[in-house]
Amino acid sequence: MKGFELHEPKTVKEAVDTLTRIGPNAKVLAGGSDLVSGVMKDWVEGSGMPIPTALVDITTIPQLKGIRAAAAGITIGANTTLTEIFESKEVTGKLPLLAQAAHSVASPLIRNYATLGGNINQRPRCWFLRGPDFDCYKKGGDFCFSVGGDNRYHAIIGGELCYIVHPSDTAAALLALNAQAKIAGPAGERMVPFDSYFVGPRENILNENVLKANEILVEVFIPNPAAGTKQTWLKLKNREVYDFALISVAAAFTAAGDVWQDGRIVLGGVAPVPYRATAIENQLKGKNIKTSIKQAAAIIRTVARPMSMNAYKVDIAQNLVERTILQGLA
Ligand SMILES: Cc1cc2nc3c(=O)[nH]c(=O)nc-3n(C[C@H](O)[C@H](O)[C@H](O)COP(=O)(O)OP(=O)(O)OC[C@H]3O[C@@H](n4cnc5c(N)ncnc54)[C@H](O)[C@@H]3O)c2cc1C
Ligand code: SF4
Numbered sequence: 001m002k003g004f005e006l007h008e009p010k011t012v013k014e015a016v017d018t019l020t021r022i023g024p025n026a027k028v029l030a031g032g033s034d035l036v037s038g039v040m041k042d043w044v045e046g047s048g049m050p051i052p053t054a055l056v057d058i059t060t061i062p063q064l065k066g067i068r069a070a071a072a073g074i075t076i077g078a079n080t081t082l083t084e085i086f087e088s089k090e091v092t093g094k095l096p097l098l099a100q101a102a103h104s105v106a107s108p109l110i111r112n113y114a115t116l117g118g119n120i121n122q123r124p125r126c127w128f129l130r131g132p133d134f135d136c137y138k139k140g141g142d143f144c145f146s147v148g149g150d151n152r153y154h155a156i157i158g159g160e161l162c163y164i165v166h167p168s169d170t171a172a173a174l175l176a177l178n179a180q181a182k183i184a185g186p187a188g189e190r191m192v193p194f195d196s197y198f199v200g201p202r203e204n205i206l207n208e209n210v211l212k213a214n215e216i217l218v219e220v221f222i223p224n225p226a227a228g229t230k231q232t233w234l235k236l237k238n239r240e241v242y243d244f245a246l247i248s249v250a251a252a253f254t255a256a257g258d259v260w261q262d263g264r265i266v267l268g269g270v271a272p273v274p275y276r277a278t279a280i281e282n283q284l285k286g287k288n289i290k291t292s293i294k295q296a297a298a299i300i301r302t303v304a305r306p307m308s309m310n311a312y313k314v315d316i317a318q319n320l321v322e323r324t325i326l327q328g329l330a
Helices: 012-022 035-040 080-088 089-094 096-103 110-114 114-119 170-178 278-286 289-297 310-329
Strands: 005-007 026-031 054-057 065-068 074-076 180-184 186-193 215-223 229-235 249-255 259-268
Touching: 005 012, 012 026, 012 054, 012 180, 012 215, 026 035, 065 089, 074 089, 080 089, 080 096, 080 110, 080 114, 089 096, 096 170, 096 229, 096 249, 114 170, 114 215, 170 229, 170 249, 170 259, 229 310, 249 310, 259 278, 259 289, 259 310, 278 289, 289 310
Parallel strands: 005 054, 026 054
Antiparallel strands: 065 074, 074 215, 180 186, 180 215, 229 249, 249 259
């Protein structure tokens, strides 16, 4: 691995100032499970994705760690580890969906040091992107190798130029829970709903979210779900060991008896961003879930545009949506 400068700021302002001073060759470092032991170790680089020359380690900032419950909801610092999240009584009590999603990530060892901020902002897993020989669009090149290559794990919805699937399990859960991100940058802090945090390739092919190079995710705020909200998570993996989602479904919804009132359904593993299935949500509104879910889940077929090797994911997505919602109702 190439050498790099290491900066250890003690405050968010110091971190932002350091990122601003050094420029785009400086990267935020949290647990390092993706950045150091993935991207940098594997020399994933290109003109649009240079290997960082400086790392700004934000785990030295005490403000970024911890879980705080208040009247309106729960705030989780970006440096809180995934294990701390699913072991928290506040989170398991009020946000079981997030606890389950965090628990489903990777292995116990990784969850012990991987942070929420790192999980949300991790880079995609496309094997061409991670391979040194493929100078694709996302690295600043002029080609997408997944179109004519092995695309069995790629996007079935919303792929355009680039067909990655967003890899974060917690991101899907946070979107379903209507959470917001607090971002710090040179101009101060701003709140961004997760509805508009992630961006697809048409908007920015070189990044997967709205963060600028000198901004950091400070914390995540999850409002208290409405009383009686059903929260449910299912993740299908290719292997019976730790693995990324082939498809995942995060759902948070209210029902009067078996009748859908309101809620959110978010799919992971299908699109370059966590994909909110609003058409399915709208189809269910005011309907008996048990008798309507099959037809509603089939709507995924009308938006899916599978590639040459991944049409099987459309069937899985449809079935997993159905199973997840019925599991939540039970
Ligand atoms: C074997 C393996 C299996 C995995 N399986 C899964 C899985 O099933 N599901 C899943 O969701 N993930 C999975 N992952 C990914 C893993 O969860 C992430 O690598 C981890 O969560 C990243 O957290 P980190 O703290 O180590 O981040 P880092 O590696 O330090 O950072 C990751 C990225 O986020 C940026 N970043 C980190 N924190 C911030 C912040 N606060 N503000 C702005 N940018 C920030 C960094 O600059 C970097 O680009 C797996 C990883 C491995 C190695
Ligand atoms: S899907 Fe995206 S990351 Fe993968 S080869 Fe195509 S452009 Fe690169």
